[in-house]
Amino acid sequence: MTISTQRGCPYTCKWCSTAVYGQSYRRRPVRLVIEEIKELKATYNPDMLWFVDDVFTVSHKWLKEFHSEILKENIHIPFECITRAERLNDDILQLLKESGCYRIWIGAESGSQAIIDAMDRRVDVQTVKEMIQKTNRIGIETGTFIMLGYPGETIADIKETITYLKEANPTHYTITIAYPIKGTGLYYEIKNKITHQPDWETSTDRDIDFERRYPRKFYDYAVRKVVNEVEYFRNLSHSRWKAYKFKIKSIAITALLKRYTK
Numbered sequence: 001m002t003i004s005t006q007r008g009c010p011y012t013c014k015w016c017s018t019a020v021y022g023q024s025y026r027r028r029p030v031r032l033v034i035e036e037i038k039e040l041k042a043t044y045n046p047d048m049l050w051f052v053d054d055v056f057t058v059s060h061k062w063l064k065e066f067h068s069e070i071l072k073e074n075i076h077i078p079f080e081c082i083t084r085a086e087r088l089n090d091d092i093l094q095l096l097k098e099s100g101c102y103r104i105w106i107g108a109e110s111g112s113q114a115i116i117d118a119m120d121r122r123v124d125v126q127t128v129k130e131m132i133q134k135t136n137r138i139g140i141e142t143g144t145f146i147m148l149g150y151p152g153e154t155i156a157d158i159k160e161t162i163t164y165l166k167e168a169n170p171t172h173y174t175i176t177i178a179y180p181i182k183g184t185g186l187y188y189e190i191k192n193k194i195t196h197q198p199d200w201e202t203s204t205d206r207d208i209d210f211e212r213r214y215p216r217k218f219y220d221y222a223v224r225k226v227v228n229e230v231e232y233f234r235n236l237s238h239s240r241w242k243a244y245k246f247k248i249k250s251i252a253i254t255a256l257l258k259r260y261t262k
């Protein structure tokens with residue numbers, strides 16, 4: 001089941017929709033959240049909870065109170081949440097684990113610091129990588145989000161993203177091709193370069209396309225390139241046969257990518 005404890009986010013990532021809640025953040029008192037969890041447990045007995053909050057560990061004070069209430073009330077429901085790397089540390093990871101957290105999504109979006117800076121994400125790629133590794137070590141699953149096709153991204157940046165994913169080694173990762181959400185900094189930046197904007201009643205912002213360094217098709221293959229390279233690496237230590245299958249696909253995709261970069 002999903003549960004929301006906060007609205008908004010104080011950070012500045014240019015592509016992220018802050019138009020709905022604004023660039024501010026409000027949090028429900030811990031007491032009310034605990035009451036809601038107890039009610040959910042009594043009524044539905046959920047297997048797990050998904051905190052839909054943008055940055056679950058944004059306030060360490062709130063999290064400490066949440067942890068102590070969870071222990072006091074003896075509520076054990078495994079949960080997953082999303083946060084930013086620099087809002088985690090050893091103590092916070094320990095509190096999360098003791099509160100029932102089994103998976104943390106830690107955003108990076110790119111393995112290239114140049115692209116992270118272009119997004120105005122205000123985080124160091126090295127910090128993200130180390131925090132994912134640390135979270136893995138403490139026994140909490142990790143997930144990370146990747147975005148390809150952000151304005152200015154080069155093939156070298158994509159290679160850095162592949163290296164970042166191999167080294168960070170998150171349990172899960174998702175890859176999106178950048179799209180401009182109306183009202184965001186990214187949207188205003190590429191507004192005059194929109195090449196495809198279908199009718200809003202029959203489409204979503206994901207369908208809007210804009211002029212990028214490479215044709216749109218390139219990015220479909222780039223996603224497959226990243227996945228096959230990373231999966232090759234991840235399988236190498238336990239199934240060489242499986243790993244080589246990914247490598248063969250990766251080599252074939254490289255040939256396809258070259259068609260779009262001539």
Ligand code: SF4
Pocket residue numbers: 009010011012013016017054055084107
């Ligand atoms: S991507 Fe995450 S940290 Fe950045 S503005 Fe959006 S919600 Fe906040």
